[in-house]
Amino acid sequence: MTSVETRVRVRYAETDQMGVVYHANYLVWMEVGRVELCRSRGISYRDMEANDGIMLAVAEVQCRYAHPARYDEEVIVDTVINKAHPRMVVFGYRLLRAADGKLLAVGETKHVFCDRELRPAKLPAKYWPVFGI
Amino acid sequence: MTSVETRVRVRYAETDQMGVVYHANYLVWMEVGRVELCRSRGISYRDMEANDGIMLAVAEVQCRYAHPARYDEEVIVDTVINKAHPRMVVFGYRLLRAADGKLLAVGETKHVFCDRELRPAKLPAKYWPVFGI
Amino acid sequence: MTSVETRVRVRYAETDQMGVVYHANYLVWMEVGRVELCRSRGISYRDMEANDGIMLAVAEVQCRYAHPARYDEEVIVDTVINKAHPRMVVFGYRLLRAADGKLLAVGETKHVFCDRELRPAKLPAKYWPVFGI
Amino acid sequence: MTSVETRVRVRYAETDQMGVVYHANYLVWMEVGRVELCRSRGISYRDMEANDGIMLAVAEVQCRYAHPARYDEEVIVDTVINKAHPRMVVFGYRLLRAADGKLLAVGETKHVFCDRELRPAKLPAKYWPVFGI
Numbered sequence: 001m002t003s004v005e006t007r008v009r010v011r012y013a014e015t016d017q018m019g020v021v022y023h024a025n026y027l028v029w030m031e032v033g034r035v036e037l038c039r040s041r042g043i044s045y046r047d048m049e050a051n052d053g054i055m056l057a058v059a060e061v062q063c064r065y066a067h068p069a070r071y072d073e074e075v076i077v078d079t080v081i082n083k084a085h086p087r088m089v090v091f092g093y094r095l096l097r098a099a100d101g102k103l104l105a106v107g108e109t110k111h112v113f114c115d116r117e118l119r120p121a122k123l124p125a126k127y128w129p130v131f132g133i
Numbered sequence: 134m135t136s137v138e139t140r141v142r143v144r145y146a147e148t149d150q151m152g153v154v155y156h157a158n159y160l161v162w163m164e165v166g167r168v169e170l171c172r173s174r175g176i177s178y179r180d181m182e183a184n185d186g187i188m189l190a191v192a193e194v195q196c197r198y199a200h201p202a203r204y205d206e207e208v209i210v211d212t213v214i215n216k217a218h219p220r221m222v223v224f225g226y227r228l229l230r231a232a233d234g235k236l237l238a239v240g241e242t243k244h245v246f247c248d249r250e251l252r253p254a255k256l257p258a259k260y261w262p263v264f265g266i
Numbered sequence: 267m268t269s270v271e272t273r274v275r276v277r278y279a280e281t282d283q284m285g286v287v288y289h290a291n292y293l294v295w296m297e298v299g300r301v302e303l304c305r306s307r308g309i310s311y312r313d314m315e316a317n318d319g320i321m322l323a324v325a326e327v328q329c330r331y332a333h334p335a336r337y338d339e340e341v342i343v344d345t346v347i348n349k350a351h352p353r354m355v356v357f358g359y360r361l362l363r364a365a366d367g368k369l370l371a372v373g374e375t376k377h378v379f380c381d382r383e384l385r386p387a388k389l390p391a392k393y394w395p396v397f398g399i
Numbered sequence: 400m401t402s403v404e405t406r407v408r409v410r411y412a413e414t415d416q417m418g419v420v421y422h423a424n425y426l427v428w429m430e431v432g433r434v435e436l437c438r439s440r441g442i443s444y445r446d447m448e449a450n451d452g453i454m455l456a457v458a459e460v461q462c463r464y465a466h467p468a469r470y471d472e473e474v475i476v477d478t479v480i481n482k483a484h485p486r487m488v489v490f491g492y493r494l495l496r497a498a499d500g501k502l503l504a505v506g507e508t509k510h511v512f513c514d515r516e517l518r519p520a521k522l523p524a525k526y527w528p529v530f531g532i
Contacts, residue, residue, distance in 0.1 A: 024426035062461035065456075
């Protein structure tokens with residue numbers, strides 16, 4: 001499966017006194033990336049949650065920071081599904097500075113499909129193609 | 134009614150590249166202040182929400198910033214109820230630098246009591262004393 | 267002067283357990299709005315800060331919340347300059363749900379121009395037209 | 400070296416519409432944990448940054464989420480130094496629910512010592528004992 005590109009522009013709120021983006025915000029951008037990947041494949045994560053009660057609980061995250069992102073820069077979040085089966089999905093991310101393609105960070109998040117009470121659940125079959133299952 | 138003091142320590146995540154606390158975070162500290170005011174009067178906002186389905190939806194906020202808060206400083210959030218009746222409550226806040234009592238900001242938030250569907254609701258009478266009604 | 271429209275899409279990170287956007291995030295969107303207003307008038311707030319050492323320290327904010335914003339909704343931030351002179355500027359904001367134009371919130375932020383040490387400063391004349399001075 | 404315990408109370412702002420803490424906030428708590436570890440060993444991270452221009456740039460983070468943290472819960476951040484030499488330091492974290500000791504998450508962050516321009520730098524020898532070097 002191919003990756004999906006989303007763009008975010010760094011907000012002032014996302015910087016810290018080191019003059020760069022605070023590292024936890026990269027995880028928020030990854031969230032934006034995977035939501036847009038779903039949208040590009042024809043489903044809305046919001047509807048999946050609201051209509052079918054399927055949540056993507058985060059089970060694991062990792063991120064390696066290669067170069068700091070700075071205020072007002074445009075950042076490309078390049079998202080891909082690294083692995084998926086009816087119980088879990090692993091997304092991979094490459095964050096790039098849009099201006100010159102410089103690699104900012106590489107990350108991965110693992111999610112467990114859950115019901116509204118956050119108990120592990122099986123993804124309904126109609127969603128399998130979205131995740132390449 | 135008397136005011137209630139809570140303390141927060143400025144986190145690195147709360148600063149921005151101006152080298153001071155990003156202004157929206159003062160609203161988060163005010164939230165901490167009003168929750169602790171409730172706790173000091175014997176009720177848990179969490180339980181009020183979980184058990185009675187009463188939400189304090191924010192209807193209005195205002196904040197005047199007198200002096201910037203900086204990383205790792207301890208900040209006193211001095212919270213008081215300015216006005217309350219069974220449909221709404223107004224909290225007032227004074228934020229002070231703990232080290233020397235310097236005034237950092239003064240704010241106010243107005244809340245409407247709501248039910249779980251966020252429709253305006255009447256506060257159950259058992260909670261009236263907490264808010265000085 | 268005319269207002270400038272910017273759009274943001276509500277992130278999962280911006281919601282809270284009430285199922286709507288946490289109120290402090292509206293202030294972050296207002297920041298996005300005023301930065302884009304500056305950009306639409308030909309200046310980059312980043313450059314103003316980096317090259318001329320001019321900061322827009324927030325002196326006052328207020329926001330009235332009319333209707334909750336929800337996850338994944340697109341929000342229009344309609345920004346205007348309400349008042350400006352070489353020492354300060356006041357921005358006004360109307361936040362609207364893009365899908366149907368429903369009014370979500372109305373806000374205002376007052377800023378004092380400062381130098382890098384956050385001392386009040388006079389805005390260089392070359393920037394006056396941007397702010398309608 | 401022994402671990403250091405810090406406590407944070409979950410803020411409403413830190414929850415999301417899943418009704419639990421948004422996962423990126425665990426990284427903020429880890430930041431609180433490592434700052435308090437430094438403080439417990441007699442140094443202030445703020446002073447190290449302000450006086451000696453030494454920054455701890457985040458190079459890598461990982462976190463496994465075992466159980467969701469919920470609003471108003473008190474969380475213990477148990478922090479330890481897993482590895483350190485004059486160029487880098489690795490902190491390890493265990494996040495526990497204070498009420499019953501339930502494990503919420505396990506994480507690790509790797510940092511590179513940098514100067515004010517965020518170039519890799521060697522940690523001054525006077526700080527070595529703090530990090531167990």
